Amino acid sequence: MRPVDMNKQQLAEFKEAAQKQYDEYKALGLKLNMARGKPGSAQLALSKPMLNCLTAENSADISDDYFNYGMLDGTPDAKKLFAPMLGVPEGNVIVFGNSSLNIMYDCVSRCYTFGAGEGLTPWKDQGKLKWLCPVPGYDRHFAITELFGFEMINIPMTEDGPDMDMVEKLVSSDESIKGIWCVPMYANPTGITYSDDTVRRLAALKPAAKDFRIFWDNAYCIHHLTDTPDKLLNLFDELKKNGNDDMAYQFASTSKVTFPGSGVAVLGASEANLKWIKKSMTIQTIGHDKVNMLRHVRFFDGSFDNVLAHMQKHRAILEPRFNAVLDLLESEIGGTGLGSWVKPNGGYFISFDALDGCAKRIVELCKEAGVTLTGAGATYPYKKDPADKNIRIAPTFPPIDELIKAMQVFVTAVKLASAEKLLSC
Numbered sequence: 001m002r003p004v005d006m007n008k009q010q011l012a013e014f015k016e017a018a019q020k021q022y023d024e025y026k027a028l029g030l031k032l033n034m035a036r037g038k039p040g041s042a043q044l045a046l047s048k049p050m051l052n053c054l055t056a057e058n059s060a061d062i063s064d065d066y067f068n069y070g071m072l073d074g075t076p077d078a079k080k081l082f083a084p085m086l087g088v089p090e091g092n093v094i095v096f097g098n099s100s101l102n103i104m105y106d107c108v109s110r111c112y113t114f115g116a117g118e119g120l121t122p123w124k125d126q127g128k129l130k131w132l133c134p135v136p137g138y139d140r141h142f143a144i145t146e147l148f149g150f151e152m153i154n155i156p157m158t159e160d161g162p163d164m165d166m167v168e169k170l171v172s173s174d175e176s177i178k179g180i181w182c183v184p185m186y187a188n189p190t191g192i193t194y195s196d197d198t199v200r201r202l203a204a205l206k207p208a209a210k211d212f213r214i215f216w217d218n219a220y221c222i223h224h225l226t227d228t229p230d231k232l233l234n235l236f237d238e239l240k241k242n243g244n245d246d247m248a249y250q251f252a253s254t255s256k257v258t259f260p261g262s263g264v265a266v267l268g269a270s271e272a273n274l275k276w277i278k279k280s281m282t283i284q285t286i287g288h289d290k291v292n293m294l295r296h297v298r299f300f301d302g303s304f305d306n307v308l309a310h311m312q313k314h315r316a317i318l319e320p321r322f323n324a325v326l327d328l329l330e331s332e333i334g335g336t337g338l339g340s341w342v343k344p345n346g347g348y349f350i351s352f353d354a355l356d357g358c359a360k361r362i363v364e365l366c367k368e369a370g371v372t373l374t375g376a377g378a379t380y381p382y383k384k385d386p387a388d389k390n391i392r393i394a395p396t397f398p399p400i401d402e403l404i405k406a407m408q409v410f411v412t413a414v415k416l417a418s419a420e421k422l423l424s425c
Contacts, residue, residue: 004337015419030370032406037348038397047258053298078293084304086268087234097288100253100265116211132180134162136379136390138188141181152381161194164201175208185232186220189351189392191344193230203238214248220347245270321395332411338418350393358417365413
């Protein structure tokens with residue numbers, strides 16, 4: 001019988017069994033961490049040969065331009081290598097430093113301080129502003145717009161992406177809405193990929209605000225975990241069809257491809273947007289790390305196909321970890337009515353929805369038993385999950401034996417917290 005269908009006596013017995021199991025785990029003195037989606041040691045090792053790609057001996061024929069000032073928007077060969085990741089022509093790419101999050105922050109800051117384009121009023125001079133936030137979503141996105149004082153509006157995520165009826169209604173009627181966060185492929189944390197219809201509707205938006213921008217963070221576009229990966233319609237092409245070329249910024253990086261702290265990040269945008277961005281970039285910097293760009297180009301021999309082949313090595317490491325999490329969820333929680341989740345075809349996370357009102361308690365129980373998770377509420381603006389149910393599971397960092405142990409604690413905590421909740425009703 002499912003716990004959600006049990007009477008009080010049966011629930012009390014279920015709770016007692018879960019409490020006994022939990023106490024046994026707690027007594028082990030575990031110290032396990034599944035808080036963030038960091039690559040594990042085996043993944044980092046895949047890219048260490050890159051450190052040999054650039055030496056004094058093998059760089060004699062490299063132009064001094066790579067080592068000097070200049071090439072503000074990145075090296076031509078790096079643009080060519082990473083343009084396919086964004087799905088845009090290489091002429092529509094700027095290559096930055098190691099962090100796409102930093103580019104997103106800069107784009108918000110630039111629009112806030114100087115406006116979203118030539119002749120447009122800076123956001124800071126337009127009064128109280130709003131931002132659309134598909135939820136559950138990425139906590140660091142929300143932190144940026146919270147810092148700049150935007151009122152963040154929750155947009156429910158469906159299996160096809162954000163609720164587009166709601167997005168269209170809000171964007172078309174309220175000029176104080178200036179943007180929307182999107183992780184369109186293997187979304188953080190739900191793992192879903194936006195449907196073709198969702199991408200088309202986003203590209204065809206008719207915003208009341210002429211400076212509305214889509215922040216298209218395609219962080220997991222090549223992070224597949226299956227032979228039949230999801231496919232994402234090309235936003236850049238769809239925007240052109242609708243005459244909305246300037247409405248979006250696209251972002252990607254090699255943070256989870258090579259080295260998170262020493263990768264490269266790229267931005268794709270229209271010609272007008274790139275011109276506007278470079279206008280302030282000439283004041284902000286003389287250029288990003290071209291030596292690191294060259295290192296990446298050499299490591300992948302200038303071929304995006306080699307980047308994709310490299311990602312298959314990541315998949316070989318990550319797929320067993322995701323399967324271990326999903327298998328434990330299915331065997332211990334499946335059919336109980338105590339939670340739900342989506343099996344992602346790629347990305348870095350598994351999104352777990354507990355019974356309403358249980359997420360904080362589950363995270364608390366895990367912490368007391370030595371397992372650190374992403375904080376409950378982190379996947380919502382202001383860290384406030386209205387239903388207190390969503391928990392982001394990050395399987396990538398711990399060794400698989402530790403991951404399995406952590407998940408055993410997790411599913412036990414789910415049972416215990418759920419029983420407590422049901423008994424209190």
